[in-house]
Amino acid sequence: MTGHAVPDAPVAARLVRRADGRLVAGVCRGLSAHLGVDTLIIRAAFVLLTMASGLGVAAYAAFWVLVPSEDHGTADADDVAGAMEEGTAVRPRRGRRDWGQLLAYTAVAGGLATLSASSGLIQGALWPFIAGGIGAAILWQQADRDQRQRWVGLTRIPLRQMWLRSVLGLILVVGGIAGFVAQQVEPAQASSVLIATLVILTGVAVIVTPWVVRLWQDLDAERHERIRSQERAELAAHVHDSVLHTLTLIQRNAADPREVQRLARSQERTLRSWLYQPKADPDQTFAAAVREIAGEVEDDHGVPIEVVCVGDTMLDERLGAALQAAREAMVNAAKYAEAPSVSVYAEVEGDEVAIFVRDRGKGFDPDAIPADRMGVRGSIIGRMERNGGKATVRTAPGEGTEVRLEIKKS
Amino acid sequence: MTDTRVVLVDDHQMFRTGVKAELGASIEIVGEAGDVDEAVTVIKAAEPDVVLLDVHLPGGGGIEVLRRLHGTVQSRFLALSVSDAAEDVIGVVRGGARGYVTKTISGPELTDAIGRVAEGDAVFSPRLAGFVLDAFAASDAPAVDPELDQLTQREREVLRLIARGYAYKEIAKELFISVKTVETHVSSVLRKLQLSNRHELSRWAAARRLV
Numbered sequence: 361m362t363g364h365a366v367p368d369a370p371v372a373a374r375l376v377r378r379a380d381g382r383l384v385a386g387v388c389r390g391l392s393a394h395l396g397v398d399t400l401i402i403r404a405a406f407v408l409l410t411m412a413s414g415l416g417v418a419a420y421a422a423f424w425v426l427v428p429s430e431d432h433g434t435a436d437a438d439d440v441a442g443a444m445e446e447g448t449a450v451r452p453r454r455g456r457r458d459w460g461q462l463l464a465y466t467a468v469a470g471g472l473a474t475l476s477a478s479s480g481l482i483q484g485a486l487w488p489f490i491a492g493g494i495g496a497a498i499l500w501q502q503a504d505r506d507q508r509q510r511w512v513g514l515t516r517i518p519l520r521q522m523w524l525r526s527v528l529g530l531i532l533v534v535g536g537i538a539g540f541v542a543q544q545v546e547p548a549q550a551s552s553v554l555i556a557t558l559v560i561l562t563g564v565a566v567i568v569t570p571w572v573v574r575l576w577q578d579l580d581a582e583r584h585e586r587i588r589s590q591e592r593a594e595l596a597a598h599v600h601d602s603v604l605h606t607l608t609l610i611q612r613n614a615a616d617p618r619e620v621q622r623l624a625r626s627q628e629r630t631l632r633s634w635l636y637q638p639k640a641d642p643d644q645t646f647a648a649a650v651r652e653i654a655g656e657v658e659d660d661h662g663v664p665i666e667v668v669c670v671g672d673t674m675l676d677e678r679l680g681a682a683l684q685a686a687r688e689a690m691v692n693a694a695k696y697a698e699a700p701s702v703s704v705y706a707e708v709e710g711d712e713v714a715i716f717v718r719d720r721g722k723g724f725d726p727d728a729i730p731a732d733r734m735g736v737r738g739s740i741i742g743r744m745e746r747n748g749g750k751a752t753v754r755t756a757p758g759e760g761t762e763v764r765l766e767i768k769k770s
Numbered sequence: 771m772t773d774t775r776v777v778l779v780d781d782h783q784m785f786r787t788g789v790k791a792e793l794g795a796s797i798e799i800v801g802e803a804g805d806v807d808e809a810v811t812v813i814k815a816a817e818p819d820v821v822l823l824d825v826h827l828p829g830g831g832g833i834e835v836l837r838r839l840h841g842t843v844q845s846r847f848l849a850l851s852v853s854d855a856a857e858d859v860i861g862v863v864r865g866g867a868r869g870y871v872t873k874t875i876s877g878p879e880l881t882d883a884i885g886r887v888a889e890g891d892a893v894f895s896p897r898l899a900g901f902v903l904d905a906f907a908a909s910d911a912p913a914v915d916p917e918l919d920q921l922t923q924r925e926r927e928v929l930r931l932i933a934r935g936y937a938y939k940e941i942a943k944e945l946f947i948s949v950k951t952v953e954t955h956v957s958s959v960l961r962k963l964q965l966s967n968r969h970e971l972s973r974w975a976a977a978r979r980l981v
Contacts, residue, residue: 635855664874668900668933671907703896703935709907716934762934 377429383462387423403465410469417469421493425500488543492536498529602630622662629655646679647672650706650715653687661694664701671708678770679713681747688739689717689763697721697761711769720760726753740765774888777801777816779809779835780824780850785873789822792877797884805829810838818845819888823867825851825858836865848887850875856901864964869893891953892960899932902963921959928955 375394377386388406392399409416541553606627613619633651643649647669654665673679686704693702699721706715726736736753740763744751749767774797778786781804790799801816803809806829813821813835823832832849839845849867851858859870868887871880872895883893894902906921921929924945931941938956942949 666896666935668896670900670903670933705896705900705930705934707903707930707933718935720935 375427377424377427379429383465384420385424386429387420387427390427391423407465407469417490418493421490421497425493425497488536488539490536491539492533495529495532495534495536498525498532598634602627618662622659625662625664626655626659629658644675645672646675646683646708646713647706649675649679649683650686650704653683654690654704657687657690657694661691663694663699665690665694665704666701667704667706669706673708673713673769676770678747678749678767681743682713682715682749682765682767685740685743685751685765686715686717686763688736688743689715689765692736692763693717693719693721693761697723699760713767713769715765716762717765718760718762723755723757723759723761725757726755773798774820774884775800775816775818776884777803777809777813777818777821777845779803779813779821779827779832781805781827782824789880792880793884794878794881797881806831806834806838809835813839813843813845817843820884821845821847822884823847823849823862825849825853825862832862832867833865836862836867840866846887846890848883848893856905859898859901860905860963863898863960866964868960870898871895872897886953890957892956894929894932894956894959896933896935899929902959903929903933906962921962925955925959928952929959932956 376390378389378393379386380389381399382389383403388399388402391397392402395402406416406420409419541550606623610620610623613623650669651667654667657663658665675683686706690702690704693699697719699719701719703718704716705718707713741751741753744765744767747767749765751766752764753761754764755761776793776797776799778789778799778801780786780789783804786802793799800818801812803812804827806827809821809823809827821835823835825832827835832847832851836847847867849859849862849870850873851862851870852873853859863870868890869883869892871883871893875883875895886893902921903926927945928941931944936944938949938952941952945952
């Protein structure tokens with residue numbers, strides 16, 4: 361069946377099925393753009409050919425199968441430019457089908473076919489070919505789409521639909537072949553023909569299998585290689601964006617030890633979380649939020665903050681308040697304690713959430729805080745109490761400070 | 771008191787030099803190694819009191835050194851790493867190390883930790899304590915052997931204080947117990963961590979990495 365069309369088959373790279381202004385699959389539009397002939401003439405030719413034993417339909421189907429559709433390749437400007445050279449305006453892609461016109465062409469083709477059939481022109485033998493051709497077209501298109509999806513990673517068609525199409529295509533192809541056999545072969549010879557067919561098919565399978573397997577393996581290897589190189593690229597991008605950038609900054613700030621330390625700590629933290637931490641969203645989970653806040657305070661004030669988290673939970677409004685209080689406590693420790701480092705321990709046990717912020721700095725006398733200093737009283741203790749939690753500050757001059765925040769999940 | 775004899779295993783020469791310079795006078799470095807094979811040879815020859823063992827080493831890592839020397843030397847191992855991965859940390863402790871500290875530890879703290887390990891005690895960093903609390907809390911399944919598979923209330927309290935950044939002395943004061951008792955609790959946690967058959971432990975550690 362495809363044999364009819366193979367001589368004209370699209371070897372030229374530019375021949376594509378045009379999505380704009382198409383009626384069925386864009387074959388005529390594509391051919392007209394390719395050959396520089398008016399679409400109307402091409403369409404009329406196909407319709408007329410329908411009369412010749414349905415050749416028009418067959419040829420159309422063959423083009424449909426063999427010619428890639430426009431959106432396949434025209435993503436690159438090449439084809440668009442090609443279309444323009446050939447004097448066709450580049451229209452918005454995926455123009456809507458003109459159903460009325462399609463109906464008209466179908467009616468004409470149908471009428472002609474009936475006419476030729478009633479005048480005995482049509483050979484019944486052709487219909488199996490047509491059925492088989494349509495089936496093959498469906499199967500080919502399906503395979504084509506699978507491949508495209510795999511490369512581009514588009515959203516998949518529902519599996520059921522894929523099955524449905526494949527089964528429909530298979531039924532049509534097998535039905536076409538069976539119809540041909542039924543028509544051409546005497547019932548008495550049917551069994552020997554069947555056996556001969558099976559023998560030939562087996563032979564072909566034996567010849568082709570190793571090649572197919574090899575092809576499959578090559579494809580697989582190639583896909584793995586591609587995944588690997590993608591990972592490498594991602595790693596390289598990460599190292600480049602963060603690590604190399606920081607190293608450059610460190611060299612430029614070599615005279616400022618505090619800044620160098622801050623940069624190094626910040627990079628270390630980023631790299632660690634990239635390498636070791638489960639990827640969690642600081643907007644959603646408690647432990648990730650604690651780590652993020654500690655990181656920000658560390659960046660702002662240049663004091664290392666060691667964070668240990670046990671358990672985790674989703675964030676809610678109350679926990680958000682506790683986190684704000686914890687940030688305040690960390691900032692105080694980093695700013696005023698003069699400690700070399702700050703320890704933060706966050707724990708989720710059932711409904712109970714506790715955060716401890718501790719430093720071994722100089723401490724202070726809690727009774728001596730002036731009433732107007734909002735830090736501890738307002739931002740920490742007050743905030744916790746307003747949200748139904750509790751804040752305890754343990755400190756004494758020279759003994760460091762520990763702020764303990766406790767709250768229940770809402 | 772005699773000096774503590776220490777072998778230093780780390781593949782970064784610069785780091786070894788730095789550690790040697792920082793360690794206190796009570797410590798004598800009797801050998802160094804940069805990979806697994808070298809470490810096994812050096813440790814067998816020197817029979818040190820304590821091995822400072824890097825977790826990531828060419829030739830299989832610290833855990834491979836522990837595996838090959840298992841039962842052949844009396845030395846005690848203190849794992850030292852830049853890694854924060856639960857899998858590495860839990861792995862090396864379950865492999866036989868008596869403690870785990872990060873490489874950011876200060877010289878005096880490291881000296882202190884080596885002394886503690888030499889005396890047979892365990893050394894937990896805040897992060898390791900956090901991991902242990904997390905790992906032992908993670909399971910809903912009933913413990914197979916409650917003796918080994920669960921932490922006591924007291925052990926939990928001690929671990930929590932370590933995680934909060936308390937030193938042993940501060941923990942003792944906080945809980946009104948002696949430093950020796952704190953050490954006993956930590957050693958007992960270490961034993962459970964090493965001997966517990968709960969496969970959840972390994973699974974938990976591995977899962978943390980995979981997510």
